[in-house]
Amino acid sequence: MYTITVIPGDGIGPEVMGAAMYVLEALNIEFKFQEARAGNDCYHETGTTIPDETIEMAKNSDATLFGAVTTVPGQKSAIITLRKAMGLYANLRPVKSYPGVNSIYSDLDFLIVRENSEGLYSGVEQETEEGATALRVITRKASERISEIAFKQALKLGKTRVTAVHKANVLKKTDGVFRQAFWEIARKYTEMDEYSHMEVDELYVDAAAMFMVQDPHRFQVLVTTNLFGDILSDEGAGLVGGLGMVPSSNIGDNNGLFEPVHGSAPDIAGSGAANPAAMILSTSLMLQFLEEHQEAFKLEQALLKVLKQRKYLTVDLGGTSTTMEMAHAVREILEEC
Amino acid sequence: MYTITVIPGDGIGPEVMGAAMYVLEALNIEFKFQEARAGNDCYHETGTTIPDETIEMAKNSDATLFGAVTTVPGQKSAIITLRKAMGLYANLRPVKSYPGVNSIYSDLDFLIVRENSEGLYSGVEQETEEGATALRVITRKASERISEIAFKQALKLGKTRVTAVHKANVLKKTDGVFRQAFWEIARKYTEMDEYSHMEVDELYVDAAAMFMVQDPHRFQVLVTTNLFGDILSDEGAGLVGGLGMVPSSNIGDNNGLFEPVHGSAPDIAGSGAANPAAMILSTSLMLQFLEEHQEAFKLEQALLKVLKQRKYLTVDLGGTSTTMEMAHAVREILEEC
Numbered sequence A, B: 001m002y003t004i005t006v007i008p009g010d011g012i013g014p015e016v017m018g019a020a021m022y023v024l025e026a027l028n029i030e031f032k033f034q035e036a037r038a039g040n041d042c043y044h045e046t047g048t049t050i051p052d053e054t055i056e057m058a059k060n061s062d063a064t065l066f067g068a069v070t071t072v073p074g075q076k077s078a079i080i081t082l083r084k085a086m087g088l089y090a091n092l093r094p095v096k097s098y099p100g101v102n103s104i105y106s107d108l109d110f111l112i113v114r115e116n117s118e119g120l121y122s123g124v125e126q127e128t129e130e131g132a133t134a135l136r137v138i139t140r141k142a143s144e145r146i147s148e149i150a151f152k153q154a155l156k157l158g159k160t161r162v163t164a165v166h167k168a169n170v171l172k173k174t175d176g177v178f179r180q181a182f183w184e185i186a187r188k189y190t191e192m193d194e195y196s197h198m199e200v201d202e203l204y205v206d207a208a209a210m211f212m213v214q215d216p217h218r219f220q221v222l223v224t225t226n227l228f229g230d231i232l233s234d235e236g237a238g239l240v241g242g243l244g245m246v247p248s249s250n251i252g253d254n255n256g257l258f259e260p261v262h263g264s265a266p267d268i269a270g271s272g273a274a275n276p277a278a279m280i281l282s283t284s285l286m287l288q289f290l291e292e293h294q295e296a297f298k299l300e301q302a303l304l305k306v307l308k309q310r311k312y313l314t315v316d317l318g319g320t321s322t323t324m325e326m327a328h329a330v331r332e333i334l335e336e337c
């Protein structure tokens, strides 16, 4: 039995979370779900976007599911606070095409490994007389750690190339640190038998942004610093049919938090239009993290079937179904097998 | 008569520059071209990638054409130094589809206005015990100035929407300054009759990276900080057939420097494979800057014709012609009219 902290959040967060949990209940795994609060509604009730209690619950469970939150300017970001407090230093963002989803490329399958703890997310900003400054913090330790994750993920996923993405021609010192750490880890790993077949290369972030559009098949595992990963993973989402399809893992040494890449989409909240796929795929990533590979596979296959059938799809996918109708279709397939 | 400083640079730089100048000579304008040095070859001959003499020549001419340079790690970047020394605070990067060019979208025509003087290009980096830090510098002055350029360009190009792109949900202070400056300028401009029809909006940079792929037609003029502009303009190049097609203007109060977005491509240098289009289009941007609108138009039309004919195209465009053969085809059309 797994204890899972569930943070529905705001906007469409609770809707996609409800849909994903409805699907999860059809699997042969016992979960104890404990709900916790975060986001803007929480702020209005408790005075904070992310109560200590939520952080404690998340830290002490086997995994956390996160829907989406609305962050009003001036508020503390719940997700960034959680990533930090839970030590979730790696953000894994698959760029994967699914059948039946209208997208520019129908056969992509690569992974963006985003450093999740530092860079421009350091929170060190200062007002100055002329404006403001922000500190981009890059450490050897975090750069090595994320590079190791990239190689381990490559092996796990059967990939044969790891590409580091940076801007060391301009950010000579900070991305110099990142680059050097990456190449040291690359040398260490490719000296091991299991990894000896892996190709290693690097790209400037601007070139990577271009190649993702023009020649995305060149990518297998892409590893980069925090904000570059943020930008490139949304670009990747665009390539495979939009944010409605893209899940992500936030991983640390003892913890995992799983969330769709999309936000709380207040404009469609309450209308039943939200696509539950990204949240369902996030729970599948959670199952992989819990080493429940068979159930993770079953879940993804069931969703795939619904996408292929094209009968129960939400509006963004070209259908007319609601969030729950699409989730129900996935659950029915799970219950058949 | 215009005095033009010509900086061919390294790799394919001299090849595309030669091609562009060969085409320029067919126009009804008198130029005095003065060649100046920069880049890696220059470094080996003079000990610097960008001699003071080059900067002085560029400053004192009517406009500067820049090919491309190779920058070896550890060297000073010639182009960044020039942008700073010449006060070129705006980088204008059109994302424009051309006929006959294999690209994801065949009908794009928007402009990226990139702040060109600060942000993460401040050059303020520091080694620390754990790694290094870089300072992202955002000032009200530069943010206002670049926002004004965006509105002026929108008017000039007949566009009706200006979109600011930032990451103020994370970079609350620095992009707070940028955002606020943008909205102040937006208010000021849209109160003027000429601008009163213009729509104004804003996007987070990650969302912008996604929309550029999924729904690029929403963009007309996009204005953003330095590094975001670097990344998004290369993404835009990817959308319209690659770097071989994308020119750019670097503009200041008294000066303009025009360069292809592509680099020196050492891998194809000397082979005649370089596509001269981006450099030719950069000279067309220079002609517009010099208020030689008719000749600028003629030049662009001649290139368009060559693209449409599909007879004299370089390899990246699916043809078999060399750089100079393609340039020659453009020149022939110019000489016919």
Ligand SMILES: CC(C)[C@H](C(=O)O)[C@@H](O)C(=O)O
Residues within 6 Å of the ligand: A077, A079, A080, A230, A261, B169, B170, B206
């Ligand atoms: C909401 C925001 C703080 C967050 C980020 O920038 O990391 C989001 O864009 C993401 O990618 O998860």
Ligand SMILES: CC(C)[C@H](C(=O)O)[C@@H](O)C(=O)O
Residues within 6 Å of the ligand: A169, A170, A206, B077, B079, B080, B230, B261
């Ligand atoms: C070569 C490099 C310093 C430059 C930049 O980052 O500005 C280039 O990528 C560009 O976009 O002009």
